[in-house]
Amino acid sequence: MKKKHEAGASRRKFLKTATGAVSALPIGASAYAQGSGIIRVGVIGCGGRGTEAATQAMHADKGVRIAAMADLLMERAQEKRNLIRVRYPDQVTADDAHCFSGFDGYKNVIESVDVVIIANAAKFHPLHMMAAIEAGKHVFVEKPHAIDPAGSKVVRAACDLAKKKNLCVVSGLQSRYHPGYRETIQRIHDGAIGDIIAVEENFLRAPYVLYPRKPGLSEVEWQGSNQYHFHWLCGDDVPQSLIHNLDRASWALHNAAPLKCHGMGGRSTLRGEIYGSVFDHHAVVYEFASGVRIYAFCRTIPDCYNENSSIILGSKGRCNVTRMTIEGETKWQYTGPRTYSSPTSNPYFIEHAELFKAIRSGRAINNGDYMVRSTLIANMGQISCYTGKEVTWDQISTSDFYFAPKPEDVRPDMEAPVKPDAEGNYPVFIPGVTKLLTA
Numbered sequence: 001m002k003k004k005h006e007a008g009a010s011r012r013k014f015l016k017t018a019t020g021a022v023s024a025l026p027i028g029a030s031a032y033a034q035g036s037g038i039i040r041v042g043v044i045g046c047g048g049r050g051t052e053a054a055t056q057a058m059h060a061d062k063g064v065r066i067a068a069m070a071d072l073l074m075e076r077a078q079e080k081r082n083l084i085r086v087r088y089p090d091q092v093t094a095d096d097a098h099c100f101s102g103f104d105g106y107k108n109v110i111e112s113v114d115v116v117i118i119a120n121a122a123k124f125h126p127l128h129m130m131a132a133i134e135a136g137k138h139v140f141v142e143k144p145h146a147i148d149p150a151g152s153k154v155v156r157a158a159c160d161l162a163k164k165k166n167l168c169v170v171s172g173l174q175s176r177y178h179p180g181y182r183e184t185i186q187r188i189h190d191g192a193i194g195d196i197i198a199v200e201e202n203f204l205r206a207p208y209v210l211y212p213r214k215p216g217l218s219e220v221e222w223q224g225s226n227q228y229h230f231h232w233l234c235g236d237d238v239p240q241s242l243i244h245n246l247d248r249a250s251w252a253l254h255n256a257a258p259l260k261c262h263g264m265g266g267r268s269t270l271r272g273e274i275y276g277s278v279f280d281h282h283a284v285v286y287e288f289a290s291g292v293r294i295y296a297f298c299r300t301i302p303d304c305y306n307e308n309s310s311i312i313l314g315s316k317g318r319c320n321v322t323r324m325t326i327e328g329e330t331k332w333q334y335t336g337p338r339t340y341s342s343p344t345s346n347p348y349f350i351e352h353a354e355l356f357k358a359i360r361s362g363r364a365i366n367n368g369d370y371m372v373r374s375t376l377i378a379n380m381g382q383i384s385c386y387t388g389k390e391v392t393w394d395q396i397s398t399s400d401f402y403f404a405p406k407p408e409d410v411r412p413d414m415e416a417p418v419k420p421d422a423e424g425n426y427p428v429f430i431p432g433v434t435k436l437l438t439a
Contacts, residue, residue: 039115040065041116042112042115042116042117045117046069046076049172053117054080055088057355060343060349065092067098067112068098068113070109070120071100073225077105078096103224106124106128114137116128116132120227121234122234123227123403124410125141125146126145129141129155129169130154138364148402149376149399149402152375159366159369159372163364167364169365173243173370173371174244175247175248176367181321184319187319188319192317193313195315197314199249200296201246201294201295203299203307203308204299208229210275213274220410229275229276231278232403234278235378235379235403238378238382242282242296246286246296246374246381249294255369256288256289257393258286258380259392261286261380261391265279266280267279267280272425273420279385281299282381284297284384286377308322309321316329316330383401383437388434
């Protein structure tokens with residue numbers, strides 16, 4: 001074992017770990033250089049995550065102005081605009097004319113700003129990301145970046161286009177920006193636990209926020225407003241939640257992709273229209289060329305045991321990534337700041353700080369490589385759970401499958417992809433019966 005894994009090792013090497021590709025070419029908007037100039041930011045999706053991202057952007061750069069906001073519901077866009085304006089009165093400039101609603105509101109946001117925060121229903125992330133980059137805008141894109149292989153192809157193309165245009169693309173997979181996780185993963189790469197043998201990933205929690213049906217909304221509008229609970233909008237819980245764990249596991253495995261996976265899942269407990277068409281439990285086993293397997297679990301049932309963890313088992317020890325500890329031949333614990341209350345240790349703040357620093361310095365960040373890989377890993381696990389079939393990396397990487405309708409075809413007055421039965425329950429996929437990747 002190398003001496004540098006023992007207590008007291010320098011962290012300088014670890015903190016230099018890159019979070020994404022960096023371009024040396026100057027970014028076109030010269031007004032951003034040397035930290036000068038106003039940067040107009042627009043928010044697409046004004047739920048909790050979009051609102052938090054806007055706050056983090058303003059905190060990261062005093063030149064940021066939230067200049068436009070869009071949500072499916074106008075009342076939510078204006079409500080969240082008013083909420084963040086209380087805390088940042090000088091940085092929120094979006095007036096009523098720059099609050100937009102509906103499925104096409106994203107177009108108005110993109111036209112109005114320099115940087116776009118995309119945090120609405122994940123179905124639309126690839127479409128909105130591509131539109132923003134085509135328009136020459138930097139983007140921050142929340143996870144999951146796509147809910148199906150067709151969407152992941154669009155994300156890959158958008159990231160490639162951003163490189164050509166020297167535009168920033170920053171991912172909401174914030175683990176990559178966590179100082180403690182960066183050091184922990186670097187120690188794994190340096191051999192602190194020997195060869196990785198297996199990985200256990202858990203994201204066990206109660207359901208995400210539930211939005212009751214409001215009068216006056218069409219069926220599609222209501223499903224869109226309660227998007228976390230409809231598979232065709234959110235992609236379900238493997239891409240929605242477990243993607244963080246899968247991204248950390250792939251990272252520890254030197255950004256490897258699995259050869260194949262098999263999964264199981266279903267709806268065991270949750271009933272009623274508000275829970276939509278998603279599963280309430282999933283389990284996926286991923287197999288890699290090295291023989292390593294990832295055992296990944298997520299669950300969204302209240303009043304159950306909860307855990308969010310990434311546990312990596314090695315030939316010389318074990319690492320708990322989320323606790324930032326190593327046991328075995330090497331005993332180590334991260335000694336840096338652990339609290340999320342400080343912007344210097346909170347990865348949600350750090351990712352925005354690095355984004356705006358990159359914009360102002362003229363050196364573009366592009367997180368596209370792991371964005372696409374981790375999204376596809378989540379996509380293949382979800383589809384395996386839905387179908388009960390083994391899914392290979394070749395299948396998911398080459399497939400053009402998408403959860404209908406196409407994002408550009410969604411309209412408030414269209415027929416909803418899923419409808420409730422007489423008791424108000426929506427249908428869910430049936431493993432062993434459902435077929436998705438077939439031609």
